[in-house]
Amino acid sequence: MYRLLPLVALSSLAGASIIPQQPLAGSSNPEAPLISDSKELVSSSALEAHITKENLLKRAKQLYKIAEEGAPEYNHPTRVIGSQGHISTIDYIYSTIADLGDYYEISNQTFDAVVGNVFEWRLVLGDTEPESVLPFSLTPPTKNKDAVFGPLVLVANDGCDESDFPSEVNGAIAFIKRGVCPFGQKSALAGKAGAIAAVIYNNERGSVSGTLGEPSKYHVATFGISNEDAEPYIEKLEKGKIIPSSAYMDAIVSKAPTTNIIAQTKGGDPENCVMLGGHSDSVAEGPGINDDGSGSLSLLEIATHLVNYKVNNCVRFAWWAGEEEGLLGSDYYVSQLSEDENLKIRLFMDYDMLASPNYAYQIYNATNAVNPTGSEELRNLYIDYYESHGVNYTFIPFDGRSDYDAFIKHGIPGGGIATGAEGIKTKEEAEMFGGKAGDWYDPCYHQLCDTVDNLALDAWVLNTKLVSHSVATYAASFEGFPKRTGITARASSELSLYHGPKLVM
CATH class of the missing domain: 3.50.30.30 (Glucose Oxidase; domain 1)
Incomplete structure (x- = not known):
């Protein structure tokens, strides 16, 4: 059983101020906190080197044990919001970050979820x-x-x-x-x-x-x-x-109360934040070890190793509750941001389902033409990474199916990667990525069989390294990345068929 640490009351999560210390060496912001010079500046190669199949698999097995705590009420493992499985998931994330020492400012945001x-x-x-x-x-x-x-x-x-x-x-x-x-x-x-x-x-x-x-x-x-x-x-x-x-x-x-967990580095320029998130909940029908255990555990693993490095820009990790019920946690979070706090988020990266067994390497097709400026630059970072590693990739619609939705609707550049849900793998994709054409990317999507055995470990490791690369790149510098100038989004006026994983129209 995990130790449930006291959670911090928070009226505006992103607005939780970090007490200024001494200026960060090399920072343009004199208010940026000091991170010990004994630590080297984070780099992609250094952060990626910490990512191993063994560590990710160990976390996945632990998460499944947590999901089993939902069985007395639901007759099978689950981490759906309101269940003991989800309560213990939140406990596990919070305790893991808290045990890392004082590198992060960790806080919670409780809200009523449907x-x-x-x-x-x-x-x-x-x-x-x-x-x-x-x-x-x-x-x-x-x-x-x-x-x-x-x-x-x-x-x-x-x-x-x-x-x-x-x-x-x-x-x-x-x-x-x-x-x-x-x-x-x-x-x-x-x-x-x-x-x-x-x-x-x-x-x-x-x-x-x-x-x-x-x-x-x-x-x-x-x-x-x-x-x-x-x-x-x-x-x-x-x-x-x-x-x-x-x-x-x-x-x-x-309606029942549930909780978002946010961890932000105390170091780095607090006026320029790299933000990334995954959702902590599963559907009621199963344990959700790929959806989104894979994404949320990748974030937890990266946050664990980031403490070994200093950052020039602050890094903010988020674990959302209620994604499966309609993006409730991320919607609420963004709705509570003041304009000033909104503008501190330079970009938001969404990581949901990174280890589907019949996977394709998918990049959200986020362009600046219909999304906040900077979304396309993030998309290109993923393209460059896959190409530099000799890996095929494909684009998928940026259509409101995951937690990036509220961010881009409020002017924050966004994007992300995934490996597929209930979509059908094509013959061409089977030639590109292997696997079986005609089957779902994740045949256990939203089902009881979404267990540890439902993970493609090779895809999970590569994608977690890519997430590490995205964190390290922007934590070190935003050079060449568009500056935020306002919160008005450049978004399509067409209604989306999705707001979260389920159809809404």
């Missing part, structure tokens, strides 16, 4: 159960957590306006097409119209499931089905046929 769990569900439309049916995350239960009965009623257009819902929806199950607006908006409008449940069918091939997002008193129990399953029902409803149906959902949605 949590939900679906225990059982059933949907019968007419005399059949659609094979593709899935419940939405953060769905409320059906009334009294019991089966409800009513006709299936087709909603006009996309179900994004009150006028799309005919009066017949009252006391019925609303049948709504996916598209245009968030799932939560569709569910709430169905509830306002008096629906007893809602079914959202896909507007493209394949099943659909996502999250309703921030709870609303109007939300109703909401299911998703595929376009293929929906077509026969749509045809019957358009011909005026009545489809008696029933829905059952046993689910809970509640």
